[in-house]
Amino acid sequence: MDNVVSNKNMINTIIQGDCIEILKTIASESIDSIFADPPYFMQTEGELLRTDGTKFSGVEDSWDKFNSYNEYDKFTFEWLKECKRVLKKDGSIWVIGSFQNIYRMGYIMQNLGFWILNDVIWSKPNAVPNFGGTRFQNSHETLLWCTKSKKSKYTFNYKTMKHLNNDKQEKSVWDIGICIGSERLKDSDGKKIHSTQKPKKLLYNIILSSTKPNDIVLDPFFGTGTTGAVAKELGRNFIGIEREPLYIKYAQERINKVKTDINDITLLNLEVKPPKVSMQTLVENNYLQYNQKLYNSKGDYICYVTENGKVSDDKDILSIHKMSGKYLNKSNNNGWDYFYIKIKDSLIPINDLRYQYKEKEKQNG
Numbered sequence: 001m002d003n004v005v006s007n008k009n010m011i012n013t014i015i016q017g018d019c020i021e022i023l024k025t026i027a028s029e030s031i032d033s034i035f036a037d038p039p040y041f042m043q044t045e046g047e048l049l050r051t052d053g054t055k056f057s058g059v060e061d062s063w064d065k066f067n068s069y070n071e072y073d074k075f076t077f078e079w080l081k082e083c084k085r086v087l088k089k090d091g092s093i094w095v096i097g098s099f100q101n102i103y104r105m106g107y108i109m110q111n112l113g114f115w116i117l118n119d120v121i122w123s124k125p126n127a128v129p130n131f132g133g134t135r136f137q138n139s140h141e142t143l144l145w146c147t148k149s150k151k152s153k154y155t156f157n158y159k160t161m162k163h164l165n166n167d168k169q170e171k172s173v174w175d176i177g178i179c180i181g182s183e184r185l186k187d188s189d190g191k192k193i194h195s196t197q198k199p200k201k202l203l204y205n206i207i208l209s210s211t212k213p214n215d216i217v218l219d220p221f222f223g224t225g226t227t228g229a230v231a232k233e234l235g236r237n238f239i240g241i242e243r244e245p246l247y248i249k250y251a252q253e254r255i256n257k258v259k260t261d262i263n264d265i266t267l268l269n270l271e272v273k274p275p276k277v278s279m280q281t282l283v284e285n286n287y288l289q290y291n292q293k294l295y296n297s298k299g300d301y302i303c304y305v306t307e308n309g310k311v312s313d314d315k316d317i318l319s320i321h322k323m324s325g326k327y328l329n330k331s332n333n334n335g336w337d338y339f340y341i342k343i344k345d346s347l348i349p350i351n352d353l354r355y356q357y358k359e360k361e362k363q364n365g
Contacts, residue, residue, distance in 0.1 A: 007031075007239065011216065014228070014240040014248050019220040020075075022241045023082035031086045031239070032155075032215035034093040035206055035227050037198060038079065040101045041072045061195055069104070076101075077108050079220060084112055086218065090153045092117070094206050095144050096198075102142045114146040117154070121173045122202060126180065145210070154210070159270040161209050170209075176201045185224050185250050193250050194224045203230040211236050213267055225251025232258045234266045274336065277354040279320060280309030287353045294320075294339040299347060302327055302339070311339075320350075 007030050015022050066072040083093055093114065097105055110116065120143040127139035147154045161170040176199055183200060185193040203226050207217060213235045219227035222240030224247050231238040232255055242248050264270065282288045283305060292305045303313040303323055311323050318326065320335025328338075336354070340347040 007216070010239045011237050012228075012232070012239075014222055014225070014242055014251055016242060016245065016248055018243060019241045020078045020082060023079060023086060023220060026082075026086045026218070026239070028085050029088050030216070031218045032088055032091050033207070033211045034083050034087060034091070034218045034220070035203065036079075036083065036093065036095045036219065037196070037221050037223065038076065038095070038097070038101075038105075039066075039072075039221075040098050040196075041066050041069075072101070073104060073108065076105055077112075080105070080108055080112055080114075083218075083220065084114065084148060087148045089148055090155075092145060092147050092152070092154045092210050094210070095146075096122070096141055097144075098138070098141050102144070106144055109144065109146055113149060115148075115150040115152065116144055116146050118145045118172050119143065120145060123173055123175045124178050125175055126177045128178075143206070155212055155215075157209050157268055157271050160265060160268055161205075163270055164208075164265070174202070174205060176205075185254065194247060197224050198226050200226060200230055203227055204234070207231055207234055207236060208265070222251060223247050225254050228255045229258050233261050235260050235262055274351060275354050275358040277357050278309060279305070279311075282350075282353050282357060283307070283309050285357060287357055288341070288350070292341060294350065295342060295347060296327070296338060297340060297347070299340075299342075 007027055095105055122141045124139050130137045179197045179199040207230055216237045217231045218239045220241045222242035228238040228240050288305050290307055294303050303311040306312050310317050321332050324335040324338035325333040336351040339350045
């Protein structure tokens with residue numbers, strides 16, 4: 001494509017223009033991740049009134065208007081086709097929608113060859129009620145998380161998300177409130193800048209779960225910049241495409257105020273595989289002592305270290321994995337995550353000893 005240019009000057013910028021035309025200028029297979037919050041084609045008619053008779057400000061914007069499903073489908077096909085082209089072979093894309101459009105987008109994405117990994121439900125505990133009482137309250141939206149193809153080796157930061165979910169496997173239903181209060185961008189008259197601004201927590205989950213530090217996250221419907229703000233905070237790069245100058249103005253002001261937060265979570269240190277060091281090696285190098293007591297995370301004494309790197313509770317001599325499994329009523333368990341030693345009344349994970357050993361080994365050449 002003759003009009004494709006290097007992405008270098010696009011990184012961490014908001015580009016004004018039509019999303020399809022701008023997407024055509026982005027180099028093929030150059031984007032790590034995409035979040036797309038397109039028009040839903042909601043087809044609202046007349047005024048929405050609250051139960052007290054006052055008007056509710058819903059989605060009445062011109063960018064959500066289409067003449068027909070055919071026109072909407074053509075638009076959806078065109079921007080998704082370009083997203084597939086610019087996405088790296090191991091990249092992934094998130095698209096969000098509601099009952100009005102999510103099934104149409106899913107159908108088109110599968111026809112284009114995207115591979116659906118999950119449909120994630122964004123459940124809204126503070127959703128807008130159905131004022132007329134004519135339907136169930138619409139209290140969720142759907143996210144489709146897809147890879148470029150079935151063979152893509154995509155990023156999924158499983159351990160990080162599990163850690164943030166109280167060490168339980170993260171599920172595909174996310175309870176996140178809609179964007180309200182101080183998070184909602186408003187003008188000097190108190191009017192919402194954007195009718196469908198997404199909450200920061202939603203984008204935090206998306207970007208943290210499926211990207212790595214310094215990845216490029218593309219948002220072809222940038223709006224007021226939630227994607228860019230969260231990407232910057234997490235140490236990722238972004239490219240935003242937005243048609244409306246007003247949204248760009250507020251998005252840029254918002255992003256300028258964000259500071260990058262570098263920590264173990266954003267750096268994905270939990271995803272790094274621990275060094276391979278055996279219990280016997282730790283014993284032989286005096287990181288653990290014979291007969292040294294091992295405890296669980298509550299400080300309960302469980303067993304002690306034997307000479308061959310195994311552990312004993314005076315009933316059985318087992319590996320740390322079999323022993324931790326025994327006390328958890330499992331056949332096996334990761335003992336490195338289960339056992340602790342005590343140093344000056346502080347509990348230290350034995351897993352930390354493996355890192356200490358490797359670091360000392362590195363220093364000694």
